[in-house]
Structure formats: C-alpha cells, structure tokens
Amino acid sequence: MELNENARIDTSQVDDRRGGGGGGGLGIPIQIGGGRGGIVGIAIAVLVALVGGGLGLNVMTGDDEPRGDNTSLEQRCAAEDALDQLDCRNTLYVNSIQAYWRTALPQALGEPYRPTRTVFFSQAVNTACGAADSGVGPFYCPADSLVYIDLTFYRVLAQQLGASGEFAQPYVLAHEYGHHVQNLLGTNEQVRRQQQRDPGNANDLSVRLELQADCYAGAWAKNATGTADGSGQKIFKSITERDIAEAIDTAEKIGDDAISKRANRPVNPNEFTHGSSADRKRWFSRGYSTGNPAACDTFRGSI
Numbered sequence: 287m288e289l290n291e292n293a294r295i296d297t298s299q300v301d302d303r304r305g306g307g308g309g310g311g312l313g314i315p316i317q318i319g320g321g322r323g324g325i326v327g328i329a330i331a332v333l334v335a336l337v338g339g340g341l342g343l344n345v346m347t348g349d350d351e352p353r354g355d356n357t358s359l360e361q362r363c364a365a366e367d368a369l370d371q372l373d374c375r376n377t378l379y380v381n382s383i384q385a386y387w388r389t390a391l392p393q394a395l396g397e398p399y400r401p402t403r404t405v406f407f408s409q410a411v412n413t414a415c416g417a418a419d420s421g422v423g424p425f426y427c428p429a430d431s432l433v434y435i436d437l438t439f440y441r442v443l444a445q446q447l448g449a450s451g452e453f454a455q456p457y458v459l460a461h462e463y464g465h466h467v468q469n470l471l472g473t474n475e476q477v478r479r480q481q482q483r484d485p486g487n488a489n490d491l492s493v494r495l496e497l498q499a500d501c502y503a504g505a506w507a508k509n510a511t512g513t514a515d516g517s518g519q520k521i522f523k524s525i526t527e528r529d530i531a532e533a534i535d536t537a538e539k540i541g542d543d544a545i546s547k548r549a550n551r552p553v554n555p556n557e558f559t560h561g562s563s564a565d566r567k568r569w570f571s572r573g574y575s576t577g578n579p580a581a582c583d584t585f586r587g588s589i
C-alpha cells in the first residue's frame with residue numbers, strides 16, 4: 287500500500303480528543319485478556335450491538351458533540367512528513383472511506399451519505415452511548431453517529447493478536463464506517479428491534495450485523511484506489527494483493543473463535559457476537575471480490 291504524499295489530509299473529519307496535542311497515539315498499553323476486558327476487551331465495536339436504545343437518526347447528534355482540539359493534528363498533517371505520523375495516516379484513511387461512501391451509498395443502496403467524524407481518544411472517552419475505555423477497542427456509537435478509536439489499539443492488534451500489517455488499520459476503520467452506513471440505512475435499528483422481539487436470536491443477529499460491516503469494508507478496499515481528496519488528488523497510489531491479504535488476516539485474527547482461543551476460553555458459537563474467523567474472512571472477501579455493497583446482504587439465509 288502506498289499513500290499519495292500529495293493528497294491533502296482533511297483533519298475536519300476527525301476530532302482529536304487525546305489532550306496534550308496528541309502525538310501519534312503512544313500512550314498507556316491497553317490491558318486485554320482476563321480482568322475487565324476479556325472477550326469484550328478486544329471485540330471491535332461491540333457497543334454497536336449493545337446500545338442505541340430508542341436513538342434513531344432523528345436524534346443524531348454527531349455535529350453537536352464537543353470537539354477536541356485539532357490544532358496540533360492540523361499542523362502535523364500539513365507538514366511534509368505527515369505520512370510518517372500514525373494519526374495523519376489514519377485521518378487519510380477516514381477521508382478515503384468517506385469519499386467512497388459519498389458515491390457508493392447513493393449508487394448502490396439508494397441512500398445519501400452523511401459524513402461523520404472519527405474521534406481519537408486516549409484511555410477513556412464519554413460518548414452518547416456512555417463512557418468507554420480503550421479496552422473495548424474501536425467502536426461506533428449509533429446515538430451520536432461517531433467512530434471512536436484509541437490509536438494504541440493497533441499495537442494490541444499487532445503485538446497481542448498478531449495482525450501487524452499496515453492495512454489492518456484502514457480495514458478496522460472501514461469496518462466501523464460500515465456500522466455508520468448501517469445506521470444511515472436503519473439496519474442496526476431494525477436489528478435492535480428484532481433482538482428485542484426474539485432474544486434467542488440476538489447473537490446471531492449481532493453476528494450478521496458485524497459480518498455486513500466486514501463486507502462493506504471489503505467493498506471499500508476494492509474501490510479505495512479510486513478515492514480522492516477534496517481537490518481530486520488520489521489518496522492511494524497503490525493497494526496490493528498483500529494489503530488485501532493483511533486485511534483478510536486481520537479479519538481472521540479478530541474472529542470470535544480466535545479471540546476465545548487466545549483467551550483460553552471455550553469456543554461457543556452461540557455466544558459469538560462478531561462471527562467466526564472463517565465467516566469474517568469470507569464476508570470481507572465477498573465485499574472485496576464484488577466491490578459492491580449491495581452484495582453484502584448477510585441477513586438472508588445461512589451465514
């Protein structure tokens with residue numbers, strides 16, 4: 287993967303709430319495995335399945351949320367070595383993902399896209415879905431329609447889950463934006479209602495929601511080299527087969543069964559909330575091979 291050093295990094299799409307001017311997200315290591323975190327501690331976006339009660343699109347408050355201080359981020363991302371900075375690269379990934387959906391959502395699914403910000407935080411953050419700490423991993427909050435990430439999560443991903451490829455990062459963000467797309471389409475609200483009517487199937491429904499977000503991430507990956515900044519400069523110079531393999535590898539490493547095994551817990555498919563490694567791999571690949579979000583109907587038939 288090569289990013290285009292001439293692409294302008296649009297920092298207005300992120301909200302830097304790390305305090306102290308950030309600095310690339312080198313903070314306190316995230317504790318995972320056992321204790322408070324456990325399985326939830328490394329499940330990506332588990333909150334999306336657990337929250338959102340009664341909060342629909344009509345009360346989206348993303349634009350009203352208090353903003354952090356982007357001053358330092360802006361300066362560093364305008365500098366020549368911006369692409370050496372983890373937070374600037376991640377901002378550019380967000381730019382690419384949203385540029386994709388601005389075109390793809392109306393085209394493929396007939397819904398206008400509404401951009402939303404990614405909040406960079408360190409250790410803990412207050413959201414419209416409640417307070418969260420880094421242990422939950424990156425997540426999307428439907429109630430304020432914001433993506434939240436402590437960038438130190440990538441170290442956990444690399445060191446503790448063994449997914450060290452750079453392309454794991456845009457994959458994670460694209461998965462979270464997949465949840466935003468589901469929010470815009472009303473999918474997660476439908477799922478939430480169905481879970482209330484049919485609690486016995488709540489986990490299966492959660493898995494289907496997660497696999498769809500993986501599939502949407504794959505659709506973005508297929509089209510990412512076509513995305514451009516506000517002035518038409520391409521964001522990526524190239525994305526290779528190896529990058530895609532890294533994304534698939536990440537999807538595999540964060541499958542519920544893989545996480546259970548790492549935590550030395552019994553693997554119980556009835557308790558899966560995100561899907562098995564094989565399922566996550568397959569649905570990301572489905573999105574990637576078709577390049578079409580309309581091919582991401584995970585709710586029909588067997589998973």
Ligand SMILES: [Zn+2]
Nearest residue numbers: 330331496499
């Ligand atoms: Zn998710």
